[in-house]
Amino acid sequence: MAERTLISPAQLGRPRGKAVYWGVLTLVLLLFTLVFLGPLYWMVTGGLKTAQEIAQSPPTAFPKSLHPDNYSKAWHVMQLSKLLLNTLYYAFGALVFQLVLDVAAAYSLSKLRPVLGKVILGMMLATLMIPATVLVVPQYLTVLDMPVFQRNLLNSPWVIWLPSVTNAFNIFLLKRFFDSIPRELLDAASIDGASPLRTLRSVVLPISRPILGVVSIFAIVGVWKDFLWPMLTLPDPNKQTLNVGIYSLAQGVPENWLIAALAMASAPTLIIFLIFQRNIMSGLTAGSLKG
Amino acid sequence: MSAPTLSTSSMPVKPPQHDGPPPVARREILVRNLRRNLSAHGFLIGAVLCFAFFSWYPMVREFLLAFQKNAAGRTTWVGLDNLDYVFHDPAFWQAWRNTLLFTGLALVLGFLVPFVIAIVINEFRHAQGYLRLLVYLPVMLPPVASVLLFKYFYDPGYGLFNGILHFLHLPEQQWLQSTSTSMLSVVIASTWMNMGGATLIYLAALQGIPGELYEAAELDGAGILRKIWHVTVPQTRLILSLLLLMQIIATMQVFTEPFLLTNGAGPEGSTTTVVYLIYQYAFNFNNYGAAAALGLVLLVLLAGFSAAYVRLSRDSES
Secondary structure, rough: OOOOOOOOOHHOOHHHHHHHHHHHHHHHHHHOOOOHHHHHHHHHHHOOHHHHHHEEEEEEEEOOOOOOOOHHHHHHOOOOOHHHHHHHHHHHHHHHHHHHHHHHHHHHHEEEEEEEEHHHHHHHHHHOOOHHHHHHHHHHHHHHHHOOOOOOOOOOHHHHHHHHHHHHHHHHHHHHHHHOOHHHHHHHHHHHOOOOHHHHHHHHHHHHHHHHHHHHHHHHHHHHHHHHHHHHHHOHHHHOOHHHHHHHHHHHOHHHHHHOOOOOOHHHHHHHHHHHHEEEEEHHHHOOOOO | OOOOOOOOOOOOOOOOOOOOOHHHHHHHHHHHHHHHHHHHHHHHHHHHHHHHHHHHHHHHHHHHHHOOEEEOOOOEEEEEEEHHHHOOHHHHHHHHHHHHHHHHHHHHHHHHHHHHHHHHHHOOOOOHHHHHHHHHHHHOOOOOHHHHHHHHHHHOOHHHHHHHHHHHHOOOHHHOOOOOOHHHHHHHHHHHHHHHHHHHHHHHOOOOOHHHHHHHHHHOOHHHHHHHHHHHHHOOOHHHHHHHHHHHHOOOHHHHHHHHHHHHOHHOOOOOHHHHHHHHHHHHOOHHHHHHHHHHHHHHHHHHHHHHHHHHHHHHOO
16 A cells, blocks of 8 residues: 555546546456356356256346255255265365474474485475476376385375375475574573473474464365366275366266356355455465465 | 584584593483484474375386386386387377467466456555455365366357357357367466466565656656566566466466366367376376376476476575
């Protein structure tokens, strides 16, 4: 607000400037609402239409008659409650694993400085250089028959949780944040006799809330949006995520039910986003600038 | 490499023979160091094991697979045969043409549009929060929802897009069903789904530009476009180049959008991308060797961009 931008305040202050400003603003507001909210409106109302109305040309802007039962039918036929619970289970499991293991690793690399720590960090960061999709095939072959354990991880939640830990970007973000915590603070704790774990819990974690929030969002959204990996590793329809489950059921369901299902599948993240939008958006810009 | 184990102790590990600390103290230091290292490695072990199993080992395996053949449960070393096979597959060149077309279109749309939108939003003193929210909304949708939604919009018979074109008295399009528009349709959907993140990052960068620079440019008689070119662009150059690299790396690996919108192939294979071809080799033809060889080609091509990205983002920190 205080900073001036491209167009000077003097120019905006003139009557003509004011008129243009409000005109453009109104136009942009209308256009953006149409482009970004329009499809969501169409999705929600499309789910209320009859199958005939959905397949009608030209498409209608308002449903001629409302059929909310499409939603309940889609919910049961596509077993959305199960898909939703599965996705939540995978997302929050991945969140726990990433928070525990990645935070511990970043803390160790930043503050405890073990022998070979720099080499390990370098090897973790090197994974950022490999395009993720290139690794999908060898990763798939690996979870098919885990080395050492000789187990097949297909259809088990571990196949989502454990690979999600290998997030070098999150470790990097966390380590940089921990690096900024003054040494003296930790030394004071250790002089008081606190163990490294105790120091992590009562000194480091409480001041790391902002970065933990960012990492948590990345973790959950990552699982929520992933498609290829869960499609390959969770072939059992009872274990699938929302994305994969809806995709595989999409062919055999009437279109108005499917659209109702899409609306319901979108609702949870949208609601979470609307509640936490301020934190999410400031966290995203703070976190993603430095990669 | 410094010796991190010594960072808290002022005492050298191997003190000079004549006036060092007594042997008992030396052992104590050693034990303390050992314990410190053990607990530090204890904190690391979980993540390191995950990396070992799910990143480092697959990385090695990718290289091995590319030079092996797996038939009837037996693995044989075949040298460059897989690469040879991949290069002689007509689908290879088509997939690369399609992928480059996608990347090119996505750069025009997905790279420029968010920048322009960020500049526009940044000019308003009202409703900024609402506009930011709108742009980021699609990013939060599950991809299958946005993609299937766009599939309806693109439908040539009763789709919304042709409805709009019809209303405007413009010629209707075949969208996903025609070789000339299929890739563009995929890019439009993909841009709508993903541009929110880039827009927010640009907005944050724009807010860091000092207003005096614009004032100075005005004194020199610069108009809006010249101000953008001579102030905005240079001031956000680092972010622009980082996001450009990120876009190239991401778009050359595109899979989900064409896979969901056109079942991967599209009319006459016009939306088959490189990663979809990898997917086909591996999971439709069970030819892991060819999949790994093609993956290696992609990796080599993207390594340069990744290295530039990592270097640039490191520079941006200091």
